[in-house]
Amino acid sequence: xxxxxxxxxxxxxxxxxxxxxxxxxxxxxxxxxxxxxxxxxxxxxxxxxxxxxxxxxxxxxxxxxxxxxxxxxxxxxxxxxxxxxxxxxxxxxxxxxxxxxxxxxxxxxxxxxxxxxxxxxxxxxxxxxxxxxxxxxxxxxxxxxxxxxxxxxxxxxxxxxxxxxxxxxxxxxxxxxxxxxxxxxxxxxxxxxxxxxxxxxxxxxxxxxxxxxxxxxxxxxxxxxxx
Amino acid sequence: xxxxxxxxxxxxxxxxxxxxxxxxxxxxxxxxxxxxxxxxxxxxxxxxxxxxxxxxxxxxxxxxxxxxxxxxxxxxxxxxxxxxxxxxxxxxxxxxxxxxxxxxxxxxxxxxxxxxxxxxxxxxxxxxxxxxxxxxxxxxxxxxxxxxxxxxxxxxxxxxxxxxxxxxxxxxxxxxxxxxxxxxxxxxxxxxxxxxxxxxxxxxxxxxxxxxxxxxxxxxxxxxxxxxxxxxxxxxxxxxxxxxxxxxxxxxxxxxxxxxxxxxxxxxxxxxxxxxxxxxxxxxxxxxxxxxxxxxxxxxxxxxxxxxxxxxxxxxxxxxxxxxxxxxxxxxxxxxxxxxxxxxxxxxxxxxxxxxxxxxxxxxxxxxxxxxxxxxxxxxxxxxx
Numbered sequence: 001x002x003x004x005x006x007x008x009x010x011x012x013x014x015x016x017x018x019x020x021x022x023x024x025x026x027x028x029x030x031x032x033x034x035x036x037x038x039x040x041x042x043x044x045x046x047x048x049x050x051x052x053x054x055x056x057x058x059x060x061x062x063x064x065x066x067x068x069x070x071x072x073x074x075x076x077x078x079x080x081x082x083x084x085x086x087x088x089x090x091x092x093x094x095x096x097x098x099x100x101x102x103x104x105x106x107x108x109x110x111x112x113x114x115x116x117x118x119x120x121x122x123x124x125x126x127x128x129x130x131x132x133x134x135x136x137x138x139x140x141x142x143x144x145x146x147x148x149x150x151x152x153x154x155x156x157x158x159x160x161x162x163x164x165x166x167x168x169x170x171x172x173x174x175x176x177x178x179x180x181x182x183x184x185x186x187x188x189x190x191x192x193x194x195x196x197x198x199x200x201x202x203x204x205x206x207x208x209x210x211x212x213x214x215x216x217x218x219x220x221x222x223x224x225x226x227x
Numbered sequence: 228x229x230x231x232x233x234x235x236x237x238x239x240x241x242x243x244x245x246x247x248x249x250x251x252x253x254x255x256x257x258x259x260x261x262x263x264x265x266x267x268x269x270x271x272x273x274x275x276x277x278x279x280x281x282x283x284x285x286x287x288x289x290x291x292x293x294x295x296x297x298x299x300x301x302x303x304x305x306x307x308x309x310x311x312x313x314x315x316x317x318x319x320x321x322x323x324x325x326x327x328x329x330x331x332x333x334x335x336x337x338x339x340x341x342x343x344x345x346x347x348x349x350x351x352x353x354x355x356x357x358x359x360x361x362x363x364x365x366x367x368x369x370x371x372x373x374x375x376x377x378x379x380x381x382x383x384x385x386x387x388x389x390x391x392x393x394x395x396x397x398x399x400x401x402x403x404x405x406x407x408x409x410x411x412x413x414x415x416x417x418x419x420x421x422x423x424x425x426x427x428x429x430x431x432x433x434x435x436x437x438x439x440x441x442x443x444x445x446x447x448x449x450x451x452x453x454x455x456x457x458x459x460x461x462x463x464x465x466x467x468x469x470x471x472x473x474x475x476x477x478x479x480x481x482x483x484x485x486x487x488x489x490x491x492x493x494x495x496x497x498x499x500x501x502x503x504x505x506x507x508x509x510x511x512x513x514x515x516x517x518x519x520x521x522x523x524x525x526x527x528x529x530x531x532x533x534x535x536x537x538x539x540x541x542x543x544x545x546x547x548x549x550x551x552x553x554x555x556x557x558x559x560x561x562x563x564x565x566x567x568x569x570x571x572x573x574x575x576x577x578x579x580x581x582x583x584x585x586x587x588x589x590x591x592x593x594x595x596x597x598x599x600x601x602x603x604x605x606x607x608x609x610x611x612x
Contacts, residue, residue, distance in 0.1 A: 060522055061606040081526050088524025099519050103240035104233070111228035113523045124228055144240075160523075 006033035007167065007199055008057060013066030014222075015052055026052045028222045029066065034201060036167070039194040041210050042203045044219035050203045051172055053219065057201060058091050058170050059083040071167070088116060092161030094171040098153040100145040100160075106132065107141040110159045117164070131159040135189060151182035158189060162198065169193070171202040175209060187212045230529055234536040245541065248505050252545025252585045253552060255491075255498025260553025260581055261560070262487035268561055268571040270480055283469045284441040284454055286320075286461065288312065310463055311336075312436040314427075320441070323456035330442035331360045336423060337437040338430035342397045347383055350418040351426020360442055364415075367391055368406025371422065376405035378420040384408075395419075398429045495588060502592035506538065510596040514603060521605035530601040538593035539586055546585030550578045 015027040027049045034040050044050045055061035056068060059075050068075045070090060078086060087093075092113075100109050110128040119127070132138050135155040145153055154174060161169055171190065175183035191212050194200050202213060210216050218225040238245045288310035312334075320332055336351040354371055358364070368391030371378055379389055384407040389395060395402045402421065410416055427433045443453050450468045458466040510517070520530055558570040 055606050058522070084521065084524050084526045086524075087522065091524075093522055095519070095522075099515065101233075101516055101519065103237050108228055108232070108236065112233075112520075115228045115230050115233060116525055116529050121228070 007036040007038075007071060008034040008201075009067075009069040010057075011067045011069070013056065013063045013068060015049070015056060015061070016064045025222050027056070027063070030224050032217060032224060034199065036199055037194070037197050038215060039191070039200045039213040040202070041213035041216045042201065042219060043205065043207070043210060043216055045205060048219045049222040050205075050219045053224075054170055054172055054201065054203045057168075058093060059087050088113065088164070090167050092164065092166040092169045094154075094157050094161045094169065094174050096173040096176050098145070098150075098157045098177075100153055100156055102145055105142050105144055106137060106148070106156050109145065109156055110163050112160060113164045127163055128159070131163045132156075134162075135159045149182075150178055151185060154178060154182070154186050155189065158186070158193075162193065167199060169198055169200045171200060173204055174202060175204070175206065183209075230532050231536050234533050234540065237533075238537055238540060244505065244509060248502055248541045248589075249545045249548065251498040251501030251505070252542060252589060253549045255495040255588070256546055256549025256581050256585050257553035257556060258494040259487075259491040259584075260550050260577065261556045262491055263577060264554055264557035264571065264574070265561060265564055266480065266484050266487055267574065268557070268569065269483065269565055271571050272565055272569075273480065283450065284443050284457065285467050285469065286312075286439040286441065286457060286464045287467070288437070289463055289465045311432065312439070312461070312464065314434045314436050316461070317436065317439070319460050320439070320457060323453070323460060325453050325456060328443050328453060331356055331440075332442075333357050333360045333440045334423065334436045335438050335440070336426050336430060336432055336435060338426075338432060340397050340419070340429060342387060342395070342419075345386065347387075347397075348414075348418040349426055349429060350415070350420050351423040351430070352420055353423050357420075360440060361415075364411065365409045366406040367409070368404070371405040371420075373403075374422040374425045375400070375402050376422075377402045379404055379407045380416040380418045380420070381408055381410040382416045383419055400425075400429060495584075499588045499592045502538070502541070502589055503596070506534070506593045506596040507599075510534065510600040513600070517600050517603050518605050518607075521603065527601035530603075531597045534597035534600055535590060535593055538589040538597070542586035542589030543582060545589065546582035549585060550581040553581075 010030050010032050012029050012031060013027065014025065014029045017024045017026050030053070042050045042053060052061060056063050057070075059070075059078075062076055070086070073086070075083065075086065101112065104112065107125070107128055110132055111124050114124045114127065117124075129138060129141070132141060135158055137152060137155055137159065140148065140152065145156065148156065154177075158174075161171075169190075174190065175186055178186060187209060190200055190202070194214075200213075202209070204210070314334065317332070317334055320326075321329060323329075333356040334353060338349055339346045340349045341347075358370060366378065368378075377395060379387075379395075384390065384404070387395075389404050389407070391404050391406055393404045395404055408415055408420075421429075427435060441457075443450060454466040454468045458464060517530055520533070554570075554573055561570050
């Protein structure tokens with residue numbers, strides 16, 4: 001069906017959960033692809049399986065069946081540790097509730113993904129400062145997360161997700177905890193990143209956010225409907 | 228930003244938890260150091276007291292006769308052969324394996340001389356060594372400095388009606404009484420104590436030694452070991468350890484050491500348990516954080532490194548603080564524990580051992596929590612995706 005020309009290819013992928021004596025089909029068999037440079041929204045109601053889908057694409061959650069190819073790499077044929085390396089190299093994740101490390105400063109949080117790379121310290125700082133400037137937080141590098149507003153924390157999370165220049169940026173409800181103006185600022189920032197060539201896959205249940213993406217994948221009861 | 232920066236920042240910015248972790252180790256290590264320091268000071272104190280107490284090893288020529296004396300009353304004996312040591316071989320005593328445990332070595336030559344028709348025991352000694360050994364001696368007059376000066380036992384002085392400054396001619400030589408010993412209750416009361424080499428000449432025993440008294444410090448060495456080592460070098464000698472005093476004191480120290488060891492093991496176990504429980508709690512608390520590390524690409528080894536590096540730092544601080552704290556407690560409590568006892572000083576080796584022990588305990592107690600943390604599934608840990 002696909003010929004590995006796409007950045008991400010999902011083939012006959014499904015995920016079941018065991019709940020007590022019964023099996024829940026969180027994701028029924030899905031087939032779709034995402035190309036390099038796309039801004040894809042995955043939409044659906046709560047419990048539709050969109051976050052599960054995002055975690056599977058991110059190499060965090062083993063599917064029950066099917067395959068996910070990223071850059072022709074069969075993601076779940078890799079060992080757990082190899083998938084950790086894959087995430088380090090390919091994926092940047094923006095979590096719904098920011099998930100910043102509370103005892104690290106803004107700069108340290110942004111440098112976190114580079115802690116396991118061989119990049120020199122000066123270069124790490126330079127890269128972190130560059131993305132912090134991009135998200136407009138260059139003046140608050142020494143603050144701890146609890147000294148920032150929600151919108152600022154979200155921007156730190158974005159900076160941390162993009163600092164390594166990952167080919168794929170996954171965003172789980174990035175505006176879920178923000179007021180409408182801050183949410184708009186964050187979405188503008190994501191749009192800008194996408195315009196610079198960043199592939200973004202965003203999970204949201206907010207239809208207003210759909211307009212920022214180039215394509216929407218609707219999920220309903222674990223099945224996907226391409227838009 | 229390196230992995231160890233994450234550990235250091237966590238410790239630095241979560242001070243309460245770090246203090247709690249460190250305290251567990253500080254209590255354990257300080258207890259061990261306090262007990263060991265007190266034990267060491269007690270040993271040194273006893274060593275010093277034993278040194279003051281005098282000889283605890285006596286080396287005499289092997290004789291085929293049996294002693295026929297009891298309670299200071301001699302009923303005579305038959306000597307088939309009386310051997311003596313060669314003075315030139317005396318330095319060999321210091322060549323034994325445990326020579327560092329040897330203190331004063333006081334050789335003597337013994338023999339009878341006739342003075343005013345009476346047989347009197349002449350004891351030739353090296354005055355410098357003898358005075359170092361018999362610190363309890365008290366006398367009227369001054370210590371003999373010239374070879375013709377002698378020290379008289381109290382009973383000899385009384386029997387011969389001599390006092391310091393008197394002339395004492397015997398064996399065709401003229402001697403002067405430099406001092407008279409006050410009664411000691413020991414053999415010296417009946418002896419004329421003179422210079423070793425002068426006495427050898429008088430007795431016709433040039434280059435000969437009748438017996439040797441040795442003061443041994445027996446901290447960390449069994450006195451039997453010392454006597455055996457000396458006996459091996461001098462097969463012709465009978466080397467006797469005056470064990471009772473040493474053994475009883477060393478035995479009480481050994482008992483205290485065993486008690487200290489037992490107590491230390493218990494306290495260290497409790498300290499380690501504190502570290503284990505706190506680390507487990509910390510891992511459980513940090514589940515989400517560990518999920519973030521894993522989600523952004525940290526390997527299991529990276530997560531383990533972060534937790535174990537924290538444990539190492541905690542262990543190092545705990546060891547250092549425990550060591551100095553323990554020394555402080557020992558210094559403060561020693562005057563109460565040991566009457567007149569003084570703190571033996573800071574032992575660097577004990578310091579290094581304390582820090583290494585603390586680090587090892589902290590790492591061992593954190594191994595399972597670190598393994599548990601690194602095994603967390605990132606999606607389970609985060610629960611948001």
